[in-house]
Amino acid sequence: MVKELEYKKIKTEKKLFFKYQSYLSYPIGLFLAILVFCITLWLLGYDPISALVSIPIGAFGNTNSLSETLIRFIPLLLTAMAFLIALKARFMNLGIEGQLYIGALLAYLVGARMEIVPSFIAIPLIFIAGFIGGVLWLVIPLFMKTKLGVNEIFPTVVMNFIAMFVIAWLTNGPLRDPASFNPRTPFLPESTWMPLIDPIFIIYVFISIFGLAVTIKIYLKWKERKVHTTRYLALFFTFLTLSIITLSIGLIEVIIIGENSVYRLYIGVFIVVIIALIIYIILYKTTIGYKIRAVGQNPRASEHGGVDVTRVVITAGLLSGGIAGLAGFMEVFGVHHYLIGGFSPGFGYMGIAVAALGIFQPIAVIFAALFFAVLQVGGESMQRGAGIPVDIIFIMQAVLVLTVLIVKKWMTTRNSS
Numbered sequence: 001m002v003k004e005l006e007y008k009k010i011k012t013e014k015k016l017f018f019k020y021q022s023y024l025s026y027p028i029g030l031f032l033a034i035l036v037f038c039i040t041l042w043l044l045g046y047d048p049i050s051a052l053v054s055i056p057i058g059a060f061g062n063t064n065s066l067s068e069t070l071i072r073f074i075p076l077l078l079t080a081m082a083f084l085i086a087l088k089a090r091f092m093n094l095g096i097e098g099q100l101y102i103g104a105l106l107a108y109l110v111g112a113r114m115e116i117v118p119s120f121i122a123i124p125l126i127f128i129a130g131f132i133g134g135v136l137w138l139v140i141p142l143f144m145k146t147k148l149g150v151n152e153i154f155p156t157v158v159m160n161f162i163a164m165f166v167i168a169w170l171t172n173g174p175l176r177d178p179a180s181f182n183p184r185t186p187f188l189p190e191s192t193w194m195p196l197i198d199p200i201f202i203i204y205v206f207i208s209i210f211g212l213a214v215t216i217k218i219y220l221k222w223k224e225r226k227v228h229t230t231r232y233l234a235l236f237f238t239f240l241t242l243s244i245i246t247l248s249i250g251l252i253e254v255i256i257i258g259e260n261s262v263y264r265l266y267i268g269v270f271i272v273v274i275i276a277l278i279i280y281i282i283l284y285k286t287t288i289g290y291k292i293r294a295v296g297q298n299p300r301a302s303e304h305g306g307v308d309v310t311r312v313v314i315t316a317g318l319l320s321g322g323i324a325g326l327a328g329f330m331e332v333f334g335v336h337h338y339l340i341g342g343f344s345p346g347f348g349y350m351g352i353a354v355a356a357l358g359i360f361q362p363i364a365v366i367f368a369a370l371f372f373a374v375l376q377v378g379g380e381s382m383q384r385g386a387g388i389p390v391d392i393i394f395i396m397q398a399v400l401v402l403t404v405l406i407v408k409k410w411m412t413t414r415n416s417s
Contacts, residue, residue: 026404028403028407029400029403029404029405029406029407029408030400030403030404032399032403032407033396033399033400033403034052034396036396036399036403037051037052037392037395037396037399038052040392040395041388041392046387046388051382051388054378054381054382055374055375055378055379055381055382055393056374056378057378057381058377058378058379058380058381058382058384059373059374059375059377059378059381060374061381063198063199063200063263064263065377065381066199066202066265067199067263067264067265068264068377069370069373069374069377069378070199070202070265070269070373071264071265071266071269071334071335072372072373072376072377073269073272073369073370073372073373074268074269074272074327074330074331074334075100075327075330075331075344075347075351076347076350076351076354076369076372076373077272077273077276077354077365077366077369077370078272078275078323078324078326078327078330078351079096079100079324079327079347079348079350079351079352079354080351080352080354080355080358080365080368080369081275081276081279081323081351081355081362081365082096082099082134082320082321082323082324082327082351083096083320083351083352083355084279084355084358084360084362084365085279085282085283085292085316085319085320085323086316086317086319086320087296087355087360088283088292088293088296088316088360089292089295089296089312089313089315089316089317090295090296090299090313091142091145091152091313091316091317091320092152092153092156093138093141093152093156093317093320093321093324094152094153094156094157094160094352095137095138095141095155095156095157095159095160095321095324095348096320096324096327096347096348096349096351096352097160097163097164097344097346097347097348097349098137098156098159098160098161098162098163098164098348099133099134099137099138099159099163099320099321099324099325099328099348100134100324100325100327100328100331100344100347100348101163101164101166101167101328101344102133102134102136102137102163102166102325102328103130103131103132103133103134103137103322103324103325103326103327103328103329104130104133104167104325104328104329104331104332104339104343105133105166105167105170105328105339106129106130106132106133106136106325107126107127107129107130107133107325107328107329107332107333108175108185108188108332108338108339109129110125110126110129111126111129111188111189111192111333112185112186112188112189114126114189114191114192115189115191117191118191119191119192119195122189122191122192123192123194123333126192126329126333127326127329129329130325130326130328130329130330131322131323131325131326131329132322132325133325133328133329134321134322134323134324134325134326134328135318135321135322135325136321137159137163137321137325138156138159138317138318138320138321138324140155140159141155141156141159141317142313142314142317142318145313145317146310146313146314160348164341164342167339167341168183168341168342170185170339171183171184171185171339171340171341172341175339177338182340183340183341184338184339184340184341185338185339185340186338187337187338188332188333188337188338192333193266193333193334193337194266194267194268194330194333194334195266195267196263196264196265196266196267197265197266197267197269198263198265199263199265202269205270207243208243208244211240211242211243212240212243215240215243264335266334266335268330268334271330272330273366275323275326276362276363276365276366277362279319279323279362280362280363282319283362288312288315291307291312292312292315292316294307295307295309295312295313324348327347327348327351328344331343331344331347350372353372353397353398353401354368354369354372355368356401356404356405357371357372357400357401357404359404359405359408372397375393375396375397376393378393379392379393379394
């Protein structure tokens, strides 16, 4: 009897371990990546400790660093989400970079003609234009995939180069600003620029979210007990009031600072998180999301089950292209305020690594994108402070993704055996 209980206990513990194996792959993979990073720096003659310390300081050391980290976070999250939603339907969209450029181009062409249009009308219209631009650039690969049976990898990659060369030609020719020495377009009308926010506002928002979470928890406890006690009522209204006041202070600060903010951070940081949450809801809380995941896991079985596989792939692909186009819109209207060739340092390709680090789960990808942004901005600070080449950071990112995937695969194999 005792042995049977011990066996059941061990079995329960193993089940619990394997249930959370996806989460355990992160710290193990991170530890291995840091170990490789430190050994590499030591072999090259650099101080690993000073390098590790300079990365978080460079990313969060002051308000300006926080602002730059969140600016980098925006396109990384959007491109990762674009790749993720297509992959869920077994469509390998490697053309995110091209869709990003064409989304930016169409958004620019629309925004440049909105000099007298108010911001509250202009920005939503340009937002839609950016989405449509990304969608249009994926139409040909989708047609080749669904109608001609051509593997999507080759056409999507080719479309990247076409898009980059088109932007380079336009910014050096028809759209070039004659008053500028650089190959870029004239500045966009200020009414089309994304509204700026102070990085401190992010702190107000997080405090408000925490307060609302506590408020909801208190309400659920109150409802569960079905006892309308004064204590629960007081706690509920206290946290609710504090949350509203905190958020209101942050909003007032945004309104007062507005265009006078000395930082480059813009409202896109909230928009991209909302988009990521919408993607999560679509994938896991809707019928079309269920069909997308079913097609991704087994297209033939889904087709036998009555799912229109072609329609599902097209839907996921168009969403993917549109989200990639929004990444280009955000960069042009939130950061540069003009169109220039090479404004993306490869966000479309980085998004693939971010999605892989997030194990292709929308919520995890949010944190993976933030982590990549920290590494990149902190790596630039590391280069300035410790004299270590920033290229080593990109090596660390690649090693991190590989180690997380290897550890996850090892845990899954061990679980199945």
